[in-house]
Amino acid sequence: MKAIITGGGIIGLCSAYYLHQQGWDVTVLDKGDFKDNCSYGNLGMIVPSHFVPLAAPGIVSQGIRWMFSSKSPFYVKPSLNKQLVSWGLKFIKSATAANVAAAAAPLRDINLLSRSLYEELGQQPGFDFGLERKGIIMYYKTAAVEDEEAHLAATARSMGLEATVLDKAALQQLEPGVELNVLGGVHYKCDGHLYPNQLMQQLIADLIRKGVKLIPQEEVIDVRTANGKVKELITSGSDYKADVYIMAAGSWAPAVARLAGVNIPMMPGKGYSVTLDAPAVNLNIPAILCEARVALTPMRNKLRYGGTMEVAPVNDRINMNRVAGIVESVQQYFGNLPVKMPAQQDVWHGCRPCTPDGLPFIGFSKQYSNLLLAGGHAMMGLSLGPATGRLVAELASHKPTSMDITAFSLQRF
Numbered sequence: 001m002k003a004i005i006t007g008g009g010i011i012g013l014c015s016a017y018y019l020h021q022q023g024w025d026v027t028v029l030d031k032g033d034f035k036d037n038c039s040y041g042n043l044g045m046i047v048p049s050h051f052v053p054l055a056a057p058g059i060v061s062q063g064i065r066w067m068f069s070s071k072s073p074f075y076v077k078p079s080l081n082k083q084l085v086s087w088g089l090k091f092i093k094s095a096t097a098a099n100v101a102a103a104a105a106p107l108r109d110i111n112l113l114s115r116s117l118y119e120e121l122g123q124q125p126g127f128d129f130g131l132e133r134k135g136i137i138m139y140y141k142t143a144a145v146e147d148e149e150a151h152l153a154a155t156a157r158s159m160g161l162e163a164t165v166l167d168k169a170a171l172q173q174l175e176p177g178v179e180l181n182v183l184g185g186v187h188y189k190c191d192g193h194l195y196p197n198q199l200m201q202q203l204i205a206d207l208i209r210k211g212v213k214l215i216p217q218e219e220v221i222d223v224r225t226a227n228g229k230v231k232e233l234i235t236s237g238s239d240y241k242a243d244v245y246i247m248a249a250g251s252w253a254p255a256v257a258r259l260a261g262v263n264i265p266m267m268p269g270k271g272y273s274v275t276l277d278a279p280a281v282n283l284n285i286p287a288i289l290c291e292a293r294v295a296l297t298p299m300r301n302k303l304r305y306g307g308t309m310e311v312a313p314v315n316d317r318i319n320m321n322r323v324a325g326i327v328e329s330v331q332q333y334f335g336n337l338p339v340k341m342p343a344q345q346d347v348w349h350g351c352r353p354c355t356p357d358g359l360p361f362i363g364f365s366k367q368y369s370n371l372l373l374a375g376g377h378a379m380m381g382l383s384l385g386p387a388t389g390r391l392v393a394e395l396a397s398h399k400p401t402s403m404d405i406t407a408f409s410l411q412r413f
C-alpha cells in the first residue's frame with residue numbers, strides 16, 4: 001500500500017517513520033529542501049507540562065495590551081485578511097475555562113505518548129539527538145505569577161505530572177553557575193528536551209536508508225478528487241498517486257487543504273531563536289521565563305533561546321525589536337548568561353501552525369475517505385511529532401489508535 005505525505009517537517013517525517021514501520025511504501029514531497037522548516041530552530045522541549053492551550057482565559061485582554069509594545073512576546077497583525085478574521089473569532093470563542101478543562105487530558109496524554117516514543121526512538125541505531133529527561137523550569141519574578149504557577153503546578157500534580165514549586169535558593173542549587181534574578185520557579189520533571197536539528201537530520205537519514213522516498217523542491221500545487229476520494233497530487237513536474245494521502249504541511253496546511261476544497265482554520269505564529277555555540281556559562285535545565293514568554297534550552301554544548309508569537313500570514317520578515325525584547329528578558333532573569341543582541345543573519349525564524357483552540361488536528365477529512373490531515377501543533381509540534389506520526393500510521397492502516405483522538409478531530413470547528 002502506498003502513502004504520499006505532503007510536508008517534510010517533524011509531523012510529515014514522523015508519519016513517514018511509523019507508516020514505513022507498518023509496511024507502507026512511503027513518499028514525502030516537500031516544497032523546500034528538507035534542510036529547514038519550523039521543525040529545526042525550535043526550542044526542542046518535550047512538554048507534558050503544557051496541558052494549557054494558548055486559547056485560555058485572559059489571553060485576549062493580555063494580547064491586546066501586548067499589541068501596543070513593539071518588544072512584546074505576542075502580536076496579532078491587525079488586518080482584514082479573511083483567514084485571520086475567521087481564526088481570531090474562533091480563538092476568542094475558544095479562550096474559555098471550559099476549553100482549557102477539555103483540552104488538558106488529551107494534551108497530557110498525547111505528550112506522554114510522544115515522550116515514550118522519543119525514548120524508544122533514541123535507542124534505535126542511527127539515532128542520538130541529545131534527548132534528556134531533566135525537566136523544564138518555569139521561572140517567575142512576580143508574586144502574581146507565582147500564585148498562578150503554583151496553582152498550575154497543583155493541577156499538574158492532580159493530573160499525575162511531576163511538578164515542584166521551588167524558591168530561589170533551591171533553584172540556585174539546580175543552576176549553580178547561573179546568576180538567577182527570579183523569585184522562584186516550578187520544576188516540571190515530567191518534561192524533556194532534545195536537539196531538533198540532529199533529530200531531523202537523523203530521521204531523514206534513517207528514512208532514506210529504509211527506502212522511503214524524500215523528494216525535495218516538489219510543491220503540491222493541485223489535488224485531483226473524485227467520488228469522495230483524492231485521486232492524485234499535482235506538482236509542477238509530476239503527478240503522484242497513492243492509496244492514502246497525508247497532508248502535514250505545517251503553516252501552509254490551509255493553502256494545501258484548500259486545493260482539495262478542505263477548510264482548515266489555522267494561522268501561522270512566527271517565532272525567533274538564536275543558538276550560541278559553547279557559551280562560557282550555560283543552563284543545566286531548559287527554562288521558560290513566565291512573564292516574558294521566552295524559552296531557553298541547553299542543546300549539547302550549545303544554548304538556544306527564543307520566543308515571540310506573531311500571528312500573521314507566512315512571511316520571512318525578522319522584527320529585530322522583538323528579538324531585542326527576547327534578549328533583554330534573558331538578561332533580566334539570568335545575570336551572567338552571555339546573551340547579547342545578535343546580528344540579524346544569526347536569527348532563525350519559523351512559523352508555528354496554530355489552530356484557534358490550541359489543539360492539533362489529526363484524522364481523516366470529512367470529504368475524502370483517503371485523505372488524512374495532521375497539523376496545527378502550534379508550540380508543541382516537536383514534542384508531539386512521534387505520537388502524531390504513530391496515530392497517522394494507525395489511522396491509515398485502520399488499526400485501533402494508541403489513544404482516544406476525539407479531541408483532535410477537525411470536525412470540531
Ligand SMILES: Cc1cc2nc3c(=O)[nH]c(=O)nc-3n(C[C@H](O)[C@H](O)[C@H](O)COP(=O)(O)OP(=O)(O)OC[C@H]3O[C@@H](n4cnc5c(N)ncnc54)[C@H](O)[C@@H]3O)c2cc1C
Binds near residue numbers: 042
Ligand atoms: C521559536 C519557536 C520555538 C518552538 N519551540 C518548541 C518546543 O520547544 N517544543 C515543541 O514541541 N515545539 C516547539 N515549537 C513548535 C514546533 O517547531 C512546530 O509546531 C513544528 O515544527 C511544526 O511542524 P510541522 O511538521 O507541522 O511543520 P513544518 O516543520 O513547518 O513543516 C511543514 C513542511 O511542509 C512543507 N510544505 C508546505 N507547503 C507545501 C506544499 N504545497 N507542497 C509540499 N510541501 C509543502 C514546508 O516546506 C515544510 O517543510 C517552536 C516553534 C518556534 C517558532
